[in-house]
Amino acid sequence: MTGPLSHLRVLDLSRVLAGPWSTQALADMGAEVIKIERPGAGDDTRGWGPPFLKDADGNETRESAYFLSANRGKKSVAVDLSREEGRRLVLEIAKRSDILVENYKLGGLKKYGLDYDSLKAVNPRLIYCSITGFGQTGPYAARAGYDFMIQGMGGLMSVTGEADGRPGGGPQKVGVALTDILTGLYATIGILGALAERERSGEGQHIDMALFDVQVAALANQSLNYLVSGTAPVRLGNAHPNIVPYQAFETADGHLILAVGNDGQFARFCEIAGRPELATDPLYVSNQARVANRDTLVPQIAEMLTKRTTADWIAALETAGVPCGPINTIAEVFQEPQALARGLATQMAHASGATAPGVASPLRFSRTPVNDKVAPPMLGQHTRQVLAEVLGLSETEIGAHEAEGTVAAG
Structure with a gap:
């Protein structure tokens, strides 16, 4: 791994999009990202299709395009957290990690002994990033939060779509889960900031990321238009509130x-x-x-x-x-001469034998290029490798965990 973060290890306890988008960016920059998944099921988005990746024989795999979009460059370890031994294995990986990213519900990891306070006690250098709908504090902290509802609650849909009274007028969500994406990016920024601070203090810290906070922050000029004028912006279709034409x-x-x-x-x-x-x-x-x-x-x-x-x-x-x-x-985007010149469509060798398409990372470093052509993993693909190389377990010990159902290999 050649990226600027190739000296770091990330424990990824996140799923769906916001958390995986952050950890994918860290993997692109060279970090070793160990993604913990449920045996037999894995990240929910593995099943979010069609479309699904097809193997070399043209048969559909279990890998959805959605999952492929947010999980390149990672190692998948299938561990059952409901088992005490499974929790212990993940705890041991956390002790040896620099960063942890999770998007469980408020307090959801405390029962496993994998919350920030528990892990800080055994790894004070750990940078622990929690991603939830509404953050760790406030009256909505315990609520679940999903991109679509946050686009609505956070004001984005009030300024997106054709103007009221015009054909097709009314609130409209953005065509991708933009709040999740932005939260993943802000999480990455926060993690990098905490890493820089750790160089001085030697200590990690807890980063509290909320989709709601991010969506409000990302309203940018629209939120300031309101705060300065006292008048809430409205939908203008494709027009701009502050620039004409x-x-x-x-x-x-x-x-x-x-x-x-x-x-x-x-x-x-x-x-x-x-x-x-x-x-x-x-x-x-x-x-x-x-x-x-x-x-x-x-x-x-x-x-x-x-x-x-x-x-x-x-x-x-x-x-x-x-x-x-x-x-x-x-x-048409991928046929644009600029897209072709910049190599925005990529190809990756997938463990299924298929060639998985991908989209290049927009990060371009002059000395430490990103690693954005390592295919997303199959479920449990790296279970044995990580248990052996990171935790130093023997083949016998790994086999015993498999036989007990604590872990599963891909």
């Missing part, structure tokens, strides 16, 4: 996203569109004026853009440095 428009053959970020770009757009006078009109000369008068400006821009094809507009506007782009399907 900054939305999708119909063209002669499809759609175009026009993302004008300053007055100079607006002037260049107007010149190319054959309406240079708009850029000097007092109603539209500044972004503040354009936001105030969007109701009269946007229809004029919409009418202009229908005169040419999407490709024609992109060619002309890119030459002039006016930000714009198409609305791609996901299939």
